[in-house]
Amino acid sequence: MVVPCLLLILWQALCDHGVFRSSYLPSPLVIGKTFLDLVASGELWRNLRVSFLRVLEGFALGAGLGTVLGLTMGLSSRMERALSLLTGLLRPVPTIAWIPLLILWLGIGEGSKVVVIAVGSFWPVLLNVIQGVRGTDPRYLEVARVLEKDRWTLLTRVILPSALPSLFTGLRVGMGIAWASVVGAELIAASSGIGYMIMYAREVSQPDVMLVGVAAIGLTGLLIDFLLLWAERRLLKWNRR
Amino acid sequence: MKTGAALAIRDVRMSYALATGELPVLTGIHLNIKPGEFLSLVGTSGCGKSTLLRLIGGLEKAGGGEILLDGKAVEKPGLDRGMVFQESRLFPWMTAEENVAFGCLRNLSTSEIRETVESHLRLVGLSGFGKAYPRQLSGGMQQRAAIARALVGKPRVLLLDEPFGALDALTRIQMQAEILRIWQAQKTTVILVTHDMEEAVYLGDRVAVMSPRPGTIKQIVPVPLARPRDRSGTPFVKIRRKIYDEFFGKGKTTSDTKPQRHEGRRRK
Numbered sequence: 001m002v003v004p005c006l007l008l009i010l011w012q013a014l015c016d017h018g019v020f021r022s023s024y025l026p027s028p029l030v031i032g033k034t035f036l037d038l039v040a041s042g043e044l045w046r047n048l049r050v051s052f053l054r055v056l057e058g059f060a061l062g063a064g065l066g067t068v069l070g071l072t073m074g075l076s077s078r079m080e081r082a083l084s085l086l087t088g089l090l091r092p093v094p095t096i097a098w099i100p101l102l103i104l105w106l107g108i109g110e111g112s113k114v115v116v117i118a119v120g121s122f123w124p125v126l127l128n129v130i131q132g133v134r135g136t137d138p139r140y141l142e143v144a145r146v147l148e149k150d151r152w153t154l155l156t157r158v159i160l161p162s163a164l165p166s167l168f169t170g171l172r173v174g175m176g177i178a179w180a181s182v183v184g185a186e187l188i189a190a191s192s193g194i195g196y197m198i199m200y201a202r203e204v205s206q207p208d209v210m211l212v213g214v215a216a217i218g219l220t221g222l223l224i225d226f227l228l229l230w231a232e233r234r235l236l237k238w239n240r241r
Numbered sequence: 242m243k244t245g246a247a248l249a250i251r252d253v254r255m256s257y258a259l260a261t262g263e264l265p266v267l268t269g270i271h272l273n274i275k276p277g278e279f280l281s282l283v284g285t286s287g288c289g290k291s292t293l294l295r296l297i298g299g300l301e302k303a304g305g306g307e308i309l310l311d312g313k314a315v316e317k318p319g320l321d322r323g324m325v326f327q328e329s330r331l332f333p334w335m336t337a338e339e340n341v342a343f344g345c346l347r348n349l350s351t352s353e354i355r356e357t358v359e360s361h362l363r364l365v366g367l368s369g370f371g372k373a374y375p376r377q378l379s380g381g382m383q384q385r386a387a388i389a390r391a392l393v394g395k396p397r398v399l400l401l402d403e404p405f406g407a408l409d410a411l412t413r414i415q416m417q418a419e420i421l422r423i424w425q426a427q428k429t430t431v432i433l434v435t436h437d438m439e440e441a442v443y444l445g446d447r448v449a450v451m452s453p454r455p456g457t458i459k460q461i462v463p464v465p466l467a468r469p470r471d472r473s474g475t476p477f478v479k480i481r482r483k484i485y486d487e488f489f490g491k492g493k494t495t496s497d498t499k500p501q502r503h504e505g506r507r508r509k
Contacts, residue, residue: 238333
């Protein structure tokens with residue numbers, strides 16, 4: 001806490017002495033006041049809520065598909081072989097590169113944004129689930145064989161629990177990317193959302209609003225990650241912690 | 242209650258396929274085990290004793306010969322053969338009682354499962370630890386839970402693959418007494434793989450001594466001593482000495498044989 005506070009004081013002092021021009025970098029006090037104004041007018045919440053809902057939809061879609069496909073690819077080496085070239089080719093494409101195409105195909109409405117987020121969160125979930133399923137200790141599989149367990153029991157009681165820590169890693173990384181992608185998508189084409197708020201503030205030269213937007217993105221991302229970490233600890237209490 | 246099964250091993254062979262050709266691991270294994278018998282299988286590491294146990298467990302395929310369990314050929318793993326490994330292999334995401342319940346037969350009701358799990362935890366001395374996760378249990382307690390999981394499906398043969406090898410010396414002696422008590426209560430056939438000669442003699446009705454490359458059964462030494470056995474009594478020491486001589490030759494003492502990890506530790 002000490003370093004951020006010192007930085008804020010320094011920042012404020014430099015602004016007061018006119019080192020930074022307020023049209024480029026407003027002082028922390030001005031930003032704080034803008035923040036309170038945006039909260040009071042409900043503008044900040046409204047935009048955050050819109051972005052957050054988009055993230056939830058896109059993340060559910062991307063993480064869901066990533067989990068299902070990851071399980072099939074992790075369990076069946078035939079599926080893995082069939083799809084590995086395709087996934088290898090598509091995986092390195094940055095999410096932002098899809099935005100122009102998705103706008104062309106789906107328009108600038110909600111659809112394109114949700115799909116951008118889905119694409120962004122899909123990859124880390126897919127890769128981590130495959131790795132988690134593959135990484136199941138063969139000695140545990142042997143125990144299940146000795147106890148004559150059917151495939152369903154093997155999957156639900158042995159393979160899935162053992163892949164769960166990996167799945168959570170994928171979900172956390174995927175959620176981070178989802179949150180970053182929504183802002184990216186909104187910066188390019190949107191009429192609401194936190195990214196739109198920042199973009200609009202640039203057009204009307206309000207650096208304080210832009211900075212409030214940036215801070216809100218950071219704080220929300222931190223909060224989401226914290227929540228996922230909390231859920232992971234509760235669900236995986238058997239894991240070392 | 243069903244008691245232990247008879248096991249007949251006839252001319253069992255096995256080899257591993259290597260790039261340089263076939264590497265024989267086991268040849269000409271003949272062994273008859275009576276229902277309810279406790280057989281110890283000793284040998285140096287790499288003599289194929291664990292492989293033989295895994296063949297009986299159905300986890301590996303033999304390259305020839307047959308293994309008959311009460312006259313029926315063993316082809317794959319099954320609940321009639323419980324297995325305990327050197328590591329407990331408890332699922333870390335399940336509590337002790339969930340782990341034990343995992344070994345239960347499929348057609349049991351919830352209350353039957355609760356009862357059997359409870360009674361088996363009591364059998365291995367883990368009453369009150371049912372809700373603990375494996376990481377919260379000591380090595381010996383984990384192995385007790387693993388034994389309960391192997392027993393809860395009412396196997397007719399219990400296969401123990403160096404189950405106490407990773408435990409400290411004191412816990413090991415304690416667990417040997419425990420397994421004896423459990424065997425006497427359950428009356429299953431037990432095959433114990435170990436490299437500890439004292440453990441083999443202390444527990445077994447007979448001790449099968451294996452020699453390596455390729456693994457064969459060199460000799461079967463009966464242990465006609467009443468239990469509980471006195472580890473320092475003359476008859477016990479004589480039998481242990483006999484097995485020792487099987488490995489290192491008659492008349493030799495520790496000073497003119499190569500230092501051997503396990504025997505070296507046990508001899509005074």
